[in-house]
Amino acid sequence: MEQQLLYQVEDRPPVLATAVLLSLQHLLAALGGIIAVPLVVGGALKLPADQIVALVNAALLGSGIVTIIQCKGVGPVGIRLPCxxxxxxxxxxxxxxxxxxxxxxxxxxxxxxxxLVMILGSFFMPVIRRFFPHTVTSVVVTLIGLSLTPVAVDWAAGGVGARDYGAVGHLAIAGFVLALVIAFVQWGKGIVSASAVVLGIASGYVLCLALGLIDFTQVREAPVFAIPQPLHFGMAFPVSGIVAMSIAFLVTIVETTGTFMALGAATQTRIPGKRLASGILCDGVGSAFAAVMSSPPLSTFAQNVGVVSLTGVASRHVVTLTGVLLLLAGLFPVLGALVVTIPQPVLGGAGLMMFAMIVAAGIRMLAGTAPSRRNTLIIAVSLGCGLAVTVRPDLLARMPAFVREVFGSGITVGALVAVALNLLLPGREHEEDEPA
Known part of the structure; x- marks a missing residue:
């Protein structure tokens, strides 16, 4: 039986304050990932602090604008779902x-x-969609949740590389937030249940504040207002770099397709090929726009599928407001810096619940597959291969760079294996497309 959605895709919360509160939890789920990429890249390149800040601001602004386009749609661009x-x-x-x-x-x-690889690839999505029948889609949705769960576990333990990783205090805070989110979802009514994630994180933040665990250094150092500058770093077009990025975009098409399938399951929305093409096109156009705005490439976040699954809020208009909040965070870096002060164990407690909900959705979908030896083989082998890369990434350490680039994601590996087995094993399952 499908979960009852509190707000359908086209629903609008009747009160603006309610919509902002609901959109805030999508922001909290995504902000850490958005900021992390420019920080990691900037750190690896040993950029000066002001240039790293410029990368972060551009990433936030670009993410906000493209989120709005993905949710609202502009002509053929945008899937018009809560992305x-x-x-x-x-x-x-x-x-x-x-x-x-x-x-x-x-x-x-x-x-x-x-x-351009993603933009051109979007025109072939009605064909590619046919390679994702129910069995394949179920595997991909499950792997998305399984791949994200270790991220939440690392947050709960204090963060990768933390000297006190796994400290009892970190786990206790994460457990406290997890228990609150469960309580809000199970026994809360209306807005309390719908905003369980943000209420749990807020409660955990207050607890950490009382314990003196919040460091406001980044807030004090962050500029109040900054306008990201287009072409701030200039542009160069090395052939080797174009090839490497084109491969990364090909991999992203597979992952984003899986994310859209998961989102379709969470929002109880059919995703035909034409609608999928609009979403992939937005990813490609959005990444081109991000490059001009001096931001790393963009893609649709899988983390927020968990928010939809957990809260039952599938309104694309709510997530459009999340885009507005991201845009403001890019213009007012002090706001983003304030959110970054949330301790990782607090995010871990909520994240564990959100990502596990994606796993649960995948399991429900797997249970709906036809009980046959063929389907069992596809599910078992593809999940096994995907998990092999997810839990043991060093498995590919001795492989050529090209292989590591293409098969470095468990989601991609599992999806490709599932698609290949569905094509090769007798009795192929077809996905009949339908008009958008």
């Missing part, structure tokens, strides 16, 4: 390798040209 756009870790490896040789200008120029 949050953000800088993607799928481009970090290629970006750093290009940046070390050609600087940030090389990353941005390569991204601009590489985004």
């Amino acid at each position: 949050v756009m953000g800088t993607s870790f799928a481009f970090v490896g290629a970006g750093i390798s290009v940046g070390l040789e050609h600087g940030v200008a090389g990353i941005l120029g390569s991204s601009l040209v590489g985004s």
Whole structure:
């Protein structure tokens, strides 16, 4: 039985304050990932602090504008579902390798040209959609949740690389937030249940504030207002960089397709090929726009599928407001800096629940597949291969760079294996497309 949605895709919360509160939890789920990519790339390239800040501001502004377009739609661009756009870790490896040789200008120029792969690829999505029947889609949705869950576990333990990783205090705070989110969802009514994520995070933040665990240094140092400058770093177009980024965009098409399928399941919305093409086109056009605005490439975030699954708020108008909040965070860096002060264990408690909800959605979909030996083989092998890369990324350490780039994501590996097995094994399952 499908979960009852509190707000359908086209619904609008009757009160603006309610819509802002609901949109805030999407912001909290996405902001850390959006900021992390420019910080990682900037740190690897040893950029000065002011240039890293410029990258972060551009990423926030670009993410906000493209989120609005993805949710609202502009002509053929935008899937018109509750999607949050953000800088993607799928481009970090290629970006750093290009940046070390050609600087940030090389990353941005390569991204601009590489985004054409996604823009052109969008026109083939009605065909590609047919390679994602129910069994394949179920595997991809499950792998998205399984791949994100370790991220939440790392947050709950204090963050990757933390000296006190796994400290009892971190786990206790994460457990406190997790328990509150469960209570709000299960026993809360109306807006309390719908905003369970933001209420849980806010409660955890207050607890950490009382314990003296909040560091406001970044807030004090952040500028109050800043306008990201287009072409701030300039652009260069090295052939090697364009090839590397184009490969990353090809991989992202597979991952984003899976994310849209997961979002369709969470919002109880059919995703025909033409609608999928509009979403992929927005990812490509958005990444080209981001490059001009001096931001790393963008893609649709899977994290926010968990927010929809957990809260039952599937309104694209709510997430449009999230885009507005991201835009404001890009113009007022002090706001983004304030959100970044949220301790990782607080995010971990809420994230564990959100990402596990995606796993649960995938399991429900898997349970709906036809019980046959063929489907069991597809599910078992593709999940096994996807998890192999997810839990043991060093498995590919001795492989050529091209192989690591293409198969470095468990979601991509699982999706490709599932598609291949569905094509090769007798009794192929077809996905009949329908008009948008």
